[in-house]
Amino acid sequence: MNRIVVDDDKCRGCALCVEFCPKNVLRLADRFNRDGLRPVEMGWPERCIGCATCATVCPHVAIVLVERAARQKVGETE
Amino acid sequence: MADAQVVFTPPESLHDTLMHYCSGCTHGTLHRVVAEIIDELGLRESTVGICPVGCAVYAYNYFAVDMIEAAHGRAPAVATGVKRSRPDCTVFTYQGDGDLASIGMGEIVHAAARNEAITVVFVNNGVFGMTQGQMAPTTLVGQRASTAPFGRRPDHEGFPVRVVEMLNALEGPTYLARASMASPKWIRDAKRKLRKAFLAQTEHHGFGLVEVLSSCPTWWGKTPKEALEWMESTTMAYYPVEEFRPLPSSEPEGE
Amino acid sequence: MSEPQYGEPYLAKGNEAICEGAIWSGCRFFFGYPITPQNQIPEYMSRRLPEVGGVFLQGESELASINMVYGASASGARVMTTSSSPGISLMTEGISYLLASELPAVIVNVTRGGPGLGNIAAAQSDYNQATRMGHGDMPMIVLAPDSVQELYDHTGWAFELADAARAPVLVLADAILGQMMEPMRPRVDSPAPAPEKPWATNGCRGRAPNVINSLYSDPENMESVNMRVRARYEEVSKQCLRWAEHQAEDAEDLLLVAFGTSARVCESAVAHLRAGGTKAGLLRPITLRPFPSARLAALAESCRRIVVVEMNLGQMVDDVRLAVEGRCPVEFVGRTGGNIPSVEEIVEAVAPQASSAE
Numbered sequence: 001m002n003r004i005v006v007d008d009d010k011c012r013g014c015a016l017c018v019e020f021c022p023k024n025v026l027r028l029a030d031r032f033n034r035d036g037l038r039p040v041e042m043g044w045p046e047r048c049i050g051c052a053t054c055a056t057v058c059p060h061v062a063i064v065l066v067e068r069a070a071r072q073k074v075g076e077t078e
Numbered sequence: 079m080a081d082a083q084v085v086f087t088p089p090e091s092l093h094d095t096l097m098h099y100c101s102g103c104t105h106g107t108l109h110r111v112v113a114e115i116i117d118e119l120g121l122r123e124s125t126v127g128i129c130p131v132g133c134a135v136y137a138y139n140y141f142a143v144d145m146i147e148a149a150h151g152r153a154p155a156v157a158t159g160v161k162r163s164r165p166d167c168t169v170f171t172y173q174g175d176g177d178l179a180s181i182g183m184g185e186i187v188h189a190a191a192r193n194e195a196i197t198v199v200f201v202n203n204g205v206f207g208m209t210q211g212q213m214a215p216t217t218l219v220g221q222r223a224s225t226a227p228f229g230r231r232p233d234h235e236g237f238p239v240r241v242v243e244m245l246n247a248l249e250g251p252t253y254l255a256r257a258s259m260a261s262p263k264w265i266r267d268a269k270r271k272l273r274k275a276f277l278a279q280t281e282h283h284g285f286g287l288v289e290v291l292s293s294c295p296t297w298w299g300k301t302p303k304e305a306l307e308w309m310e311s312t313t314m315a316y317y318p319v320e321e322f323r324p325l326p327s328s329e330p331e332g333e
Numbered sequence: 334m335s336e337p338q339y340g341e342p343y344l345a346k347g348n349e350a351i352c353e354g355a356i357w358s359g360c361r362f363f364f365g366y367p368i369t370p371q372n373q374i375p376e377y378m379s380r381r382l383p384e385v386g387g388v389f390l391q392g393e394s395e396l397a398s399i400n401m402v403y404g405a406s407a408s409g410a411r412v413m414t415t416s417s418s419p420g421i422s423l424m425t426e427g428i429s430y431l432l433a434s435e436l437p438a439v440i441v442n443v444t445r446g447g448p449g450l451g452n453i454a455a456a457q458s459d460y461n462q463a464t465r466m467g468h469g470d471m472p473m474i475v476l477a478p479d480s481v482q483e484l485y486d487h488t489g490w491a492f493e494l495a496d497a498a499r500a501p502v503l504v505l506a507d508a509i510l511g512q513m514m515e516p517m518r519p520r521v522d523s524p525a526p527a528p529e530k531p532w533a534t535n536g537c538r539g540r541a542p543n544v545i546n547s548l549y550s551d552p553e554n555m556e557s558v559n560m561r562v563r564a565r566y567e568e569v570s571k572q573c574l575r576w577a578e579h580q581a582e583d584a585e586d587l588l589l590v591a592f593g594t595s596a597r598v599c600e601s602a603v604a605h606l607r608a609g610g611t612k613a614g615l616l617r618p619i620t621l622r623p624f625p626s627a628r629l630a631a632l633a634e635s636c637r638r639i640v641v642v643e644m645n646l647g648q649m650v651d652d653v654r655l656a657v658e659g660r661c662p663v664e665f666v667g668r669t670g671g672n673i674p675s676v677e678e679i680v681e682a683v684a685p686q687a688s689s690a691e
Binding site: 167 | 361401403409426473535536
């Protein structure tokens with residue numbers, strides 16, 4: 001499945017990824033990182049298409065992994 | 079489950095460390111883009127980076143290559159010293175607008191005129207950030223700064239400098255362009271241009287500079303997103319984002 | 334350390350002797366800027382360095398040049414620059430950066446009349462600039478040649494000291510020394526090899542990335558760097574402290590203290606005074622930093638009076654007073670603005686008390 005991994009302590013809560021995500025997958029968490037900032041998290045992971053726009057715009061390299069499920073070929077089952 | 083494909087991991091040429099930049103400041107974005115290029119061109123082990131005095135002074139903690147911190151405005155001269163003594167090294171400077179276009183204007187003009195085989199990443203965010211938001215040579219007319227409290231006035235503080243256009247009047251430089259960090263599209267465009275600025279050095283043994291419009295949410299007094307919107311609407315109106323001097327031959331676009 | 338081997342002498346211009354001394358020591362990079370009276374150096378280097386596989390580049394200013402030196406030194410090269418008084422002022426920030434970043438380099442000041450634009454005559458009015466240069470604590474070795482031969486020897490020596498101290502070393506010459514011609518013997522042996530520089534920034538192949546930097550936000554770190562730099566300076570100073578004496582041993586009546594060109598005038602003055610029955614002598618500091626304080630203090634015990642002779646309004650005289658600490662009076666005779674004190678002026682100035690007849 002498509003997913004991102006966030007390094008909470010690098011995130012500065014700037015929310016640029018939230019703004020630019022084409023599928024509105026992301027939101028700022030309601031917890032705090034060690035610097036008292038609300039890190040981003042996948043609010044609606046099922047919407048993620050693995051396009052890595054979030055990682056492209058992240059000024060703090062807090063998004064440390066983006067994975068995209070290989071497109072399933074017709075007829076191939078899970 | 080079909081195996082997942084990794085489409086993004088941070089570049090090797092960037093230390094895995096928290097950077098000190100303010101929330102939403104695109105210095106960090108640009109660091110990553112430059113580091114990605116160094117990785118993609120396989121240059122990490124032969125690269126020497128020169129960082130300025132300004133917000134990016136700590137870049138020697140971020141780029142995972144040999145780094146030198148230069149005196150304010152003198153990075154192009156330091157880079158010249160490295161390149162002339164170790165031509166086998168790939169040398170880049172990373173400078174802000176106070177560093178390059180204010181105190182360092184002499185150095186950048188002469189490095190460009192010499193077509194010095196270095197790559198210059200020039201960050202234009204319109205203010206002196208590290209020192210709390212003073213007016214820079216690139217501060218726009220009407221834009222407020224801590225030393226231009228009424229906003230820049232042409233009849234008092236004169237006009238902002240378009241550095242790339244100025245350098246384009248020189249015979250010397252190999253590659254000159256302006257880019258922007260305003261959105262994913264512009265970030266990708268910036269990466270293409272910065273890559274060429276490195277190729278100007280590694281393939282054409284010449285001077286490559288990209289002026290990258292960057293945001294300063296803190297001293298622009300805007301949220302990170304508003305800052306990028308303002309950059310696109312206002313900054314980019316004064317500083318056209320285009321290639322002013324393309325690489326000599328039609329450079330193969332392929333990765 | 335084997336005795337240096339010298340070849341046949343040839344008539345050399347001081348400025349060019351500086352170049353040959355640098356090249357002999359393995360310097361292959363020079364960045365500089367035109368300013369009289371040192372112009373023969375960049376001119377000579379622009380022809381000579383390519384012959385030995387080196388690189389010469391004229392910077393856009395002295396300020397750019399010292400920062401080019403900074404870059405080349407950071408990459409591990411033996412590198413130098415030269416300038417004159419106002420140019421050295423422009424280089425001062427860069428030299429402070431070299432020291433704080435623990436980077437070796439050689440800087441030569443062919444001093445001219447000053448302050449301000451001054452003139453192109455010889456002077457020693459940059460003594461304080463040389464020995465108390467820049468911002469921050471700056472213990473820096475300063476050499477003071479007084480001949481074309483010493484210009485040659487000191488430049489090569491400066492590179493060894495710079496690498497040993499991992500710091501910039503300043504050679505303080507003047508317009509006369511730089512532009513006069515004297516017989517000079519070049520070294521025909523080879524220099525001790527430069528030390529390894531694992532700290533250099535020249536591509537991190539096979540090692541972790543290096544950082545050359547002088548920003549230490551935490552005062553504790555800045556202090557420890559200062560202590561480390563000073564310790565190296567003290568260590569190298571022990572071995573390189575050097576001065577010359579001319580009939581100083583029995584100079585009961587009068588000891589002249591002078592460096593460089595004015596020391597040569599003083600040698601004649603001593604001869605003149607001795608002929609007149611005055612037991613005079615000369616001490617010539619060869620290293621201005623480290624300063625021969627202990628020797629001066631010792632000589633002050635056994636002499637009635639010290640007179641410091643300089644081509645300025647009195648700068649080294651302060652260091653002599655600090656060394657002598659009141660053991661005997663320390664007076665000053667000098668000319669400034671590019672003028673040179675004459676033998677007669679010195680003899681006349683010291684005459685009233687000099688006659689030990691009473």
